[in-house]
Amino acid sequence: MNIPLEPLAAATDRRIEAIALGRTYTTQRCAVVNDLLGIPVAEMAVAPPVYIHKAISSMREAPSLSLAEIHAAMARAADSYQYDTIAGLSPDEYCRLLQRTTGLPEAVTQNALATVADALRNMPDIINAGRPQGARWSWDDADALAGYSLFSRKGDVFAVLAAGNGPGIHALWPQAVALGYRTLVRPSTREPFTAQRVICAMVQAGLEHYVALIPTDYRGADELVASADLALAYGGQDIVDKYRHHPQVRVQGPGRAKIVIGADVCMDEAASLVATSMTDLGGAACVSVSAVMVEGDVSDFCRCLRQALQQLPEKALPRASQQTVDWLRSVLDTPIEASLVSEGYVLRPVVTEVAEPDDPRVHRELPFPCVTVAPYHATRSAPLLSGSLVVTVFSWQPQLLKSILADASISNVYVGDIPTTWMSPLVPHDAYLSDFLMCNRGFRIAASWIEAESKGEKL
Template structure:
């Protein structure tokens, strides 16, 4: 395109510094315009990077805690790799299609997450390992390994704040960025290097899927993001923590007037552009679901379709062809459901080769309908009937459940249900998670373990 700036070079960030590979992948914005070239490293480079991480010394706690805070400050304010924070946020909005206000919020969230990473990570520490009053013996909290691999997702920049907790705990980390949105991971690793984490303590290794398996296998532990296929692949592994679809849900029981909670329901579906794993994708109603679906559709229909860099944007944007393909998929899956919104189209063309994804509301005829498990990257919600006879089965396998109910016995059963990973009762949207509380469990539960240490060595003569 005449007058377009040259694509940004996103080099691999290895133990010897930036590395521009011969193999590169073009990163496009939502209109198809090239924005960056991502260096793709071969298997040998990954192996050498992991070997360097293994040889490196862990930064002492009194150095890594302020270094993490400084990295967060740099990430949010500094010019890194030739990009100001504002230019980075604009580029992420254009590449990911996420509203720029959401990207700005994630920038601030990452900075806060890094500043508090050591304290947040320590929340998982068992009380027994904090207590040194047991005479000669005590419990100590130790790492399960030294090197962590992270196969990052590209659906939301905020996910990068989580793996920083591993650095706080003393791990050396290898990050494979999303090829769809690698800008955030690249900026964060650059900030960490600038802040004092050596290039042999955290590396950025963009790879294809085949080499990614070597990265996971070559590390002591790994955190991997993906779909159900990823979860199934690593389900039985004790060395891999898979993060799959969230399938956040809302339950409205018969003792609740949903109209008093409509703001919470709408916010749960549409905030974060409906693209986060904690956005509600299914609403279960004890009784007739039609009034809830109708009210949701009425509220969501008014959301504007705008380019992602517009400060008023609230919906995600995709390339027009990708948006059309997604629409075909949704309509195919929704066969037999009642469309309250989005039944004609979810595509709002923006006139530049991109399209905003408009909300969709579908009503199902039973609680166990398979569509209730379908999570889409835009505000798409399935409203289904639920009865006590259905039990907890339709509510299982969810990262967050907001229960609008006064039934404390039901709340107790939901709290005991292990596949409901977070439970909100009352007006607390599914997407709102308190810093320091677990998102999908504490990362420290996976990274660390406790062991007894008894020091009864005889005194020197």
């Protein structure tokens, strides 16, 4: 998406510069970051392609650290990220700025501060979870005599085109740094503050040769993808379509998380589960539920769900801009309730009931708490479940679970009262990131080479 270039209002002097190899780069071109009321809160650099290309070339040649040294630095960065003032923002100031620009509830931003820090702190365990049991990290492992799988990077440079719907994605891409990749992040114009905070904390901890912050426009994003070895791109269907046939790009697109409600469970408990899955992360995350399939009386379930949603306090609901509210009203066939408060428009959740299991609205995904509720049919519902990021099965019926588990295109399956928004850094999100970044290679060293090395004849 092209970043609009607007004059900066005098209301802010906050700047987000490009950072590579520990040095900032000031540009003449910049974009304005506004809050939900249209008030400028920051000015963000727009790094040109020539700078990006040079930064990547320099990072390839920069000094290297061992994985142990990288992990120790990331643990130091975690404490700084969570507790220190970074880029002029204390943790509380950072969270408030996040709320102003994304509309996420306070609890979501506060929890994300700890979630990202915990991910940085626990990187050895996280990347080990994605390593095959028979693989080793280093060619000089003691098992080299017998032979093993060498867990190897597919490249050296990784680019991330980040989204701005929530800070949670910035707990994922640091895994690339933990695997030894030089990682460059293009932050979202909507919310660049989390990427800036993570990268500045890493730079201060000694990882200036491994991370870079690259605020840029669509031309710079194309250069990032072209110059890096591998890339991770977040976005909607347009991003999915753009990179669909690009083998070096992994796309994190619409999640289309769903819940299947069996006829054997309590409808009030099911409604509570769905309400939580709708609102836990402000309804804007890829794991926020967007469709519910119900065995039994769909209208009765919708009544229970609406009652559960009405009981939510206003502070648990997301805020949006006037532009977003107008757009949602233009695309929804259901009235949307939005009330103006000091931080933006409070969006009340929307529940749409449809009569057919394969109604196309089951695939609809919007960036606020909004679900389509359809009757579940074993045959007609199956194609709509395929390709989902998460499906929670709220039922005790084995046949219901087995049919869903049999569809390998569903990335995550949860059974019971587990919200679609549940995540753990040790559990695959959309597969392990290491599945994309790493490969297994057979490796063995002959005994005679080991003996030579022991005599001082190094490999």
